[in-house]
Amino acid sequence: MGSWTDADKAIADNASVTLTRLQGKTNASALREIERVRDAVANTRSDEHERAAAWLALCALAKKITQAPEDSSIPALYSNALRDVNGWRGVMRH
Numbered sequence: 108m109g110s111w112t113d114a115d116k117a118i119a120d121n122a123s124v125t126l127t128r129l130q131g132k133t134n135a136s137a138l139r140e141i142e143r144v145r146d147a148v149a150n151t152r153s154d155e156h157e158r159a160a161a162w163l164a165l166c167a168l169a170k171k172i173t174q175a176p177e178d179s180s181i182p183a184l185y186s187n188a189l190r191d192v193n194g195w196r197g198v199m200r201h
Contacts, residue, residue, distance in 0.1 A: 111199045115158075118147045119196040122161065126189045133176035141169050148192070157195040164188040 122144045129137045145165035150158040168184040 116196070116199050119158075119161075119192060119199060122148055122165070122192045123189065123196060126185060126192060130185050130189075131182055133172045133181060138169060138172050141165060141172065145169055148195075157191070157198050161188070161191040161195045164191040 125140055125144050129140060145162065148158060148162045148165055150162055164184070164187045168181070168188045171178055171181055171184055
């Protein structure tokens with residue numbers, strides 16, 4: 108279990124809100140926001156497994172939008188990213 112700061116919690120909260128707002132969007136503006144969230148979520152400590160899962164899900168989402176913005180897997184990738192971000196948020200609240 109990690110030791111989380113208020114900044115970590117704010118990053119996770121912002122990621123959740125951003126993903127919820129952008130759900131399903133694949134335009135350039137949405138991609139830039141996802142990339143900003145992805146970069147903010149990037150973990151710096153080896154004990155942050157939930158954060159790492161959220162970051163990997165955000166990486167997969169950003170990559171797919173970049174490579175194939177009309178791909179039918181994008182809604183599932185949004186769902187995965189939101190699930191993992193909220194999973195990270197959840198462990199910080201316990």
